[in-house]
Amino acid sequence: MPSKKSRVRARNVQTGIEIRRRTRLELISAAFRVFADKGLEAPVIDDFIVESGLARGTFYNHFRTREDILKAVADELAWEINDRILPVLKPLKDPAERICASLLCFIGMAAEDRTRGWILVRMIPVVGGPLNDRMRRHARNDIKRGVDNGRFQIDSIPATLDLGLGMAAMVIRSILAKRVPADYSRIAVAMFMRSLGIDAKEARRIAAMPLPLLHSDASPTHRK
Amino acid sequence: MPSKKSRVRARNVQTGIEIRRRTRLELISAAFRVFADKGLEAPVIDDFIVESGLARGTFYNHFRTREDILKAVADELAWEINDRILPVLKPLKDPAERICASLLCFIGMAAEDRTRGWILVRMIPVVGGPLNDRMRRHARNDIKRGVDNGRFQIDSIPATLDLGLGMAAMVIRSILAKRVPADYSRIAVAMFMRSLGIDAKEARRIAAMPLPLLHSDASPTHRK
Amino acid sequence: MPSKKSRVRARNVQTGIEIRRRTRLELISAAFRVFADKGLEAPVIDDFIVESGLARGTFYNHFRTREDILKAVADELAWEINDRILPVLKPLKDPAERICASLLCFIGMAAEDRTRGWILVRMIPVVGGPLNDRMRRHARNDIKRGVDNGRFQIDSIPATLDLGLGMAAMVIRSILAKRVPADYSRIAVAMFMRSLGIDAKEARRIAAMPLPLLHSDASPTHRK
């Protein structure tokens, strides 16, 4: 049985770790806003400090460079997106439907929050693929299963990813920068489905699937 | 009839403009070499000055920031690319072939020179469309003609551009960053053709067209 | 009788001189606006060039330094002010009235045009006395005559000038910067008259003299 002293010690350590975690999250969230505001290259470490209201030294207690914190922000983002996409994918079996749903959710989430959207637009060409390993695994699996069961006819999985991601980045960009029709993302995703070998009619049908919180279904939050 | 004075004046101005143009070009060309050498982020304005052999003030007479001169380099690049694509397009009548050739040439030229490639990858999401008006006009015309003569079935021209450009950017990126097969760009472009409604076999056939100086045909210069 | 040739030559020279004079005036007038806008120290030569629309070299054909053109502007100003004050003084014999009228006109002209006003406020402490010799001569003469005929009792002419000029500068400043009553300058000048030995009632009477275009009589042009 642990002594009283060691229990107190444990709680203190616990609290310390907890505080540290929170400080870290505050820095990440501030950095998120800063990157959204100024792009991925312009920000200087001072911007993160000012936005977070924390001290200069605190930043260096958690991150060493701008690149470091950008990575943390991107990671945070990828997890958020995963968390929103997975429940939607759960009931879907057809690889075509799963990929379509993933892309629509992805685009939808980006369009729903300008900050998040611009970070993604700027990050996709930098990262050059799905934002984290979990996403990458899911994408590859779905594509492979579609190929295996004859739903897709494609010559290269990397090329498929390039096409899908490139499309997504440009569509998000268009939604953020221009006036586009409400079903713009569905049109673009349907086109992409055809490049996998799905015929036009079927592609349109799939891309019309009902989804929570899509750009096409609800007017996006337009915060600057 | 212009007076002697005004003629002299005109010549002086002309000469001035000519000198200015040349200086500007020299700066742009030096900047291109610098970007090639150090990447897109590292260079400082001093690098452009040293490389060009011109004066510090001269740089500021022509550009205000690093971003500024990068944009000028990209613009110059767009014109070069146009100049390379147009002769290739000349003999082609079929809109599908024309679009395919444009994309292949574009990707090919980008892949052929790492500097050029990274500049393009970086500029595409910034510009959000064809890199200059001439390119944009050509692209739109070909798509429209394809739609009119029944070659393409698409629901949105902007979505088509987003798909094509996004694909191009990511493919260039993959060629520059990863090991990809020699015919990678042809595979990706063929996929894109299918999203326009071209059937798979035909798409592959078109994408296999012979072209001068393509990534598939000549190994790219791999300077870092 | 001059030959035709020499007459043409004469006209040309005449025209040349005329053009030069006009260019010079244009530079001075541009500088006037610039000094008013940015103060006496901030402007750089480029500001004069941009404001005038003339060429860099042209500036150097007429002036060598910023100090040079400031002097020219001040001179121009002094002449303008003289030209407005002298006709007003002409009918006045009493030195008290003459000095009062001079100060009121001076303040009035400064208040009437913000540009002119701020230049004067900024110049008075720099010049430290009447703006040019003609003004200085007039002021001294009037003070001396007032002393000689017993109208003024003062112990020092320089101190009198310091008091008058200092008052004028601060009053102009107040009119330009704060809300002051319409007869503010008349109140201040009346106070100044008392320091010369004029009794209060008389001072107020004199300071109430009718004058053309005074801040107290007509609402000033408030151009920025």
Added chain:
Amino acid sequence: MPSKKSRVRARNVQTGIEIRRRTRLELISAAFRVFADKGLEAPVIDDFIVESGLARGTFYNHFRTREDILKAVADELAWEINDRILPVLKPLKDPAERICASLLCFIGMAAEDRTRGWILVRMIPVVGGPLNDRMRRHARNDIKRGVDNGRFQIDSIPATLDLGLGMAAMVIRSILAKRVPADYSRIAVAMFMRSLGIDAKEARRIAAMPLPLLHSDASPTHRK
């Protein structure tokens, strides 16, 4: 009762603030010496850094421009002047004597040190009134009391301030720039007193009051 942690924290913050204050004062004092040495316009930021022995970045942590630090120096000066004037005023009850003493001390201190003098001459038209709130309060109170007890007959308090400050600025300027008699400031202040309604003889009597360290009593430091 504050926890040990918060007490430690408080001390740390306290110490930080203390250090910051000291650094700031060191910069201001170095700047004063630099202004004394080179005049008000010539110094460049590097001069302040070298003179203070602090780092370049430290300057920018406290001030943004040369004008900024000049203002800080002037402010410091205003406090010093207050501190010198107040003990002199203490025994004086008569508002006329108090105002007279204030002006004489003010002019005297300015004349006593060229740097201080030129800074004041330059700041007065910029600030347009007493240099800080304490001075302003004192001046207004004395004027009001003089009006209330019938010692002064004036029509406007702001005009009185304009007259007094304008006079002081120009008198300081004259003392610094020209050869003037030893009792110059007393003559000018006596004139000013008359404009408040004090009769000539009384004005001269008051202005002759004995004062410590006046221009008339000690020859000023004439460093350029």
Added chain:
DNA sequence: GATGAATGAGGATTCATTCAT
């Protein structure tokens, strides 16, 4: 005489990083 392109010394400014508290 007017023009405006180029020049480069001189000075201003930033910002990643350290470190005592």
Added chain:
DNA sequence: AATGAATGAATCCTCATTCAT
């Protein structure tokens, strides 16, 4: 762990001046 003052190398930028046309 958090803080924030100080640091100074690296970099940016201005602007008076020249000079060929």
